[in-house]
Amino acid sequence: MTKNLNLVYEVSVIILNYNGLHLLSECLDSLREQVFRDFEVIFVDNGSSDGSVAFVTENYPEVSIVENRKNLGFGEGNNVGIRLARGKYIALLNNDTKPHTEWLQRLFEAAERSPETFGMWASKILFYDNPDTIDTAGHLMYPDGLNIGRGRGELDQGQYDREEEVFFPSGCAALYLKKMLDEIGYFDPDFFAYGDDTEIGLRARLAGWECLFVPSSVVYHKYSATSGRYSQFKVFLIERNRIWVLVKYFHLRY
Secondary structure (H helix, E strand, O other): OOOOOOOOOOEEEEEEEEOHHHHHHHHHHHHOOOOOOOOOEEEEOOOOOOOOHOOOOOOOOEEEEEEEOOOOOOHHHHHHHHOOOEEEEEEEEEEOOOEEHHHHHHHHHHHOOOOOEEEEEEEEEEOOOOOOEEEEOEEEEOOOEEEEEEOOOOOOOOOOOOEEEEEEEEEEEEEEEHHHHHHHHOHHHHOOOHHHHHHHHHHHHHHOOOEEEEEEEEEEEEOOOOOOOOOHHHHHHHHHHHHHHHHHHHOOOO
16 A cells, blocks of 8 residues: 555545544554555545544555545545546445455455456445444345345344345445446435435446445444434435435336
8 A cells, every 4th residue: 555656556445534533543454454455545534623634644654645625425525535546446435444354355356256247346244343243235225215234233144145246335335346437427426425325326237237245345334433323414314315316216106
């Protein structure tokens, strides 16, 4: 992980941050411990006021830092990183996660052996505080525009330990083919937060791209550690964006 601008990487890992100083050391240390090494880290800060940028600058010199003047939200914040990325693949990773040491290697290996129709790869995401419990094993989609993590809340007993096609990955820990993103467009900035990964997953699907679930690629997630579990604004965004997805992609039933 160097800053040599002449290099092209296999993977660009984008970490979006907004006042997540208390989360960064574990997440970034976990990236230093990755078995797979051919990647760059792009840290996109959405106008934090908690010293996040200074902390990363001082302690992680290998990381490329982008400072946004204000909170651009999940979609546009990640778009900033994607535009600067020099990897064949784009890996999104929440700042409130701890990826297993083989997380990126397993995703990359799966991507490299996937048929050309695949442009998305989903990690197995487990709850950080309950690592035997599934947060997301790929995403499912309902006709009302709502998506839900496959297996969410289930005890992980190997029931999702097979590589198989799923609808789309969670943006918490996902791999995208950069070529695909360049073709279909990046995240819709109007969503701001929540449902962004649903919208782009549907858009990719409609363009003919598929998604593979990679159970050996494991990430531990501190659920809603960044945004908080409950707030009126969060509820508003989730419901508004669900309706936007419904109107944009689902035909009305008579």
